[in-house]
Amino acid sequence: MGEEKQRDHGRHEGNNKYAVACSIIGSIISILMGYDTGVMSGAMLFIKEDLNTNDTQVQVLAGILNVCALVGSLTAGRVSDWIGRRRTISLAACIFLAGSALMGLAPNFGTLLAGRCVAGVGVGYALMIAPVYAAEISSAEIRGSVTSLPEICISFGILIGYVANYLLAKLPLVYGWRAMLGLGALPSAVLAVAVLAMPESPRWLVLQGRVDQALSVLRRVCDTAREADVRLAEIKTAAGLADDSADEGAPPREPTARSVGKGVWKEMFLHPTPPVRRILVAAFGVHFFQHLTGIEAVVLYSPRIFKAAGIATRSEVLAATIGVGVTKTVFIMTAILLVDRIGRRPLYLSSLAGIIASLACLGLGLTVVERSAPHHAPTWAVVMSIATVFTFIASFSVGVGPITWAYSSEVYPLRLRAQGASVGVAINRVMNAAVSMTFVSLYKAVTIGGAFFLFSGLAVLAATFFYFLCPETQGRPLEEIEEVFSHGWRARHPPSLTAAVELPASNVVADNGNGKERP
Numbered sequence: 001m002g003e004e005k006q007r008d009h010g011r012h013e014g015n016n017k018y019a020v021a022c023s024i025i026g027s028i029i030s031i032l033m034g035y036d037t038g039v040m041s042g043a044m045l046f047i048k049e050d051l052n053t054n055d056t057q058v059q060v061l062a063g064i065l066n067v068c069a070l071v072g073s074l075t076a077g078r079v080s081d082w083i084g085r086r087r088t089i090s091l092a093a094c095i096f097l098a099g100s101a102l103m104g105l106a107p108n109f110g111t112l113l114a115g116r117c118v119a120g121v122g123v124g125y126a127l128m129i130a131p132v133y134a135a136e137i138s139s140a141e142i143r144g145s146v147t148s149l150p151e152i153c154i155s156f157g158i159l160i161g162y163v164a165n166y167l168l169a170k171l172p173l174v175y176g177w178r179a180m181l182g183l184g185a186l187p188s189a190v191l192a193v194a195v196l197a198m199p200e201s202p203r204w205l206v207l208q209g210r211v212d213q214a215l216s217v218l219r220r221v222c223d224t225a226r227e228a229d230v231r232l233a234e235i236k237t238a239a240g241l242a243d244d245s246a247d248e249g250a251p252p253r254e255p256t257a258r259s260v261g262k263g264v265w266k267e268m269f270l271h272p273t274p275p276v277r278r279i280l281v282a283a284f285g286v287h288f289f290q291h292l293t294g295i296e297a298v299v300l301y302s303p304r305i306f307k308a309a310g311i312a313t314r315s316e317v318l319a320a321t322i323g324v325g326v327t328k329t330v331f332i333m334t335a336i337l338l339v340d341r342i343g344r345r346p347l348y349l350s351s352l353a354g355i356i357a358s359l360a361c362l363g364l365g366l367t368v369v370e371r372s373a374p375h376h377a378p379t380w381a382v383v384m385s386i387a388t389v390f391t392f393i394a395s396f397s398v399g400v401g402p403i404t405w406a407y408s409s410e411v412y413p414l415r416l417r418a419q420g421a422s423v424g425v426a427i428n429r430v431m432n433a434a435v436s437m438t439f440v441s442l443y444k445a446v447t448i449g450g451a452f453f454l455f456s457g458l459a460v461l462a463a464t465f466f467y468f469l470c471p472e473t474q475g476r477p478l479e480e481i482e483e484v485f486s487h488g489w490r491a492r493h494p495p496s497l498t499a500a501v502e503l504p505a506s507n508v509v510a511d512n513g514n515g516k517e518r519p
Helices: 002-012 017-027 027-049 055-083 085-104 109-137 143-147 148-167 174-182 185-197 202-207 211-221 226-237 263-268 274-292 295-300 300-310 312-343 344-371 379-399 398-408 414-446 448-469 480-489 497-501
Strands: none
Touching: 002 379, 017 027, 017 085, 017 109, 017 143, 017 185, 017 202, 017 211, 027 055, 027 085, 027 109, 027 148, 027 174, 027 185, 027 295, 027 312, 055 085, 055 109, 055 398, 055 414, 055 497, 085 109, 085 174, 085 185, 085 263, 109 143, 109 148, 109 202, 109 398, 109 414, 143 148, 143 312, 143 398, 148 174, 148 312, 148 398, 174 202, 202 226, 211 300, 211 448, 226 300, 226 414, 226 480, 263 274, 263 344, 263 414, 274 295, 274 414, 274 480, 295 312, 295 414, 300 312, 312 344, 312 379, 312 398, 312 448, 344 379, 379 398, 398 414, 398 497, 414 448
8 A cells, every 4th residue: 555655646746737837937037037138138239339338338237237146146045035935036026127127217327237236136036036936846756847947938038138139129229228128127017916826835834834834835736635745744854843843733833043044054154964065066066167168158249259250230140149049948948848857967968068069169160260351251160150159059058057957956955945046046147247247358368269169178177077976866856855965976866766656655765854864
């Protein structure tokens, strides 16, 4: 009977469509972030002409979003531990609404920069909270897919931004770029209200001692009542609440220092256990390397890359960037379909192989074009330069892009998840800003082809890091992932989910939330 129930639990877990719908709504905030990135790549062409900005101002405008996202990301974890995951998504939308309105109404460069800063804070909140909410409300079998949703939303937003650039470029100069940037305010207002209809994360509710409410949510996102009960028991154990005071029907506890996130930074950075130390290295490392592959340089400065490759007119450049957005979106959708079937490691490492080859070929093609006489570059070099932009985008989008967010949102223990994710996002934004704010200066110093050769070499380092330090997490419940990291630094595949669920219930090993095993 125990085996039969375990099989039933494994068969049903992850099939509930309501959990997927909630994850999609929670990830919509990422569309706004992507839209701002995509639309700015084209808007900068018009801003430079209208406001007479120089290259330094353009780089600051491009990168300040990520600098200010540090403020959002470093505070979002503590805020979400305090007010909940759902309200944090609503807060992020409100902040982004204010930033978009400022940019859309900006009379000068200073106001535009201020609006970009405010939007950056909202971006920091959005990047942290969307994958965390998706990870906490979904089950193990679909977690990779739903935690990748923010990345496809970002890509979809970038695509919408490119399309907006192309369509709104026909407006008078003084209105065109302001309309491009201001449009982000409309969906922000809708999302800020709509997200309040979503359920709260059951794992956050358990941390607050609101077990009855957590069970109610779990029964809505699980296929069976038994599955909800099993998941609640696992969450309570991981949260350290598996005692009589946390039983269903008991009144909610008063918030404690632990439940509102106090002491987390001390546990992460001053006295981490060996498994936590390995988790932090893996989670922070994937964020550190994501932008060192050069994705921000290609997405934000793709118009300049296409110009360097020989595409001349502004209309052709903007049309080519739409192709970049379509490619990015299509291949992230492919990743979402594959990540829970073949695992994180195969997708991530094959993605890096494509990135390394694409960047090397892009560097070669742009070097040949740059050293040729004006308008006399070899056709093969022009074709290679344009084609490898698309192969790079495809390679990044099928692995490194979505898996960075999926992997980093699922590896933290419950008690560390929100604030650990916020630090990871801060690292991500620092690297994003470093690339976006220095790329123009970099390619002027080492040539544009040399810049992409450099990114190719850094991608080799990223592959080495992931291969040796990041174990597979496919199919593992969130409450068991800390145990995966308790076996040393060597990357290893965990036992299959099928094998685990076919064991009798009394023999299943789970994590008790403190890095120890319980029968």
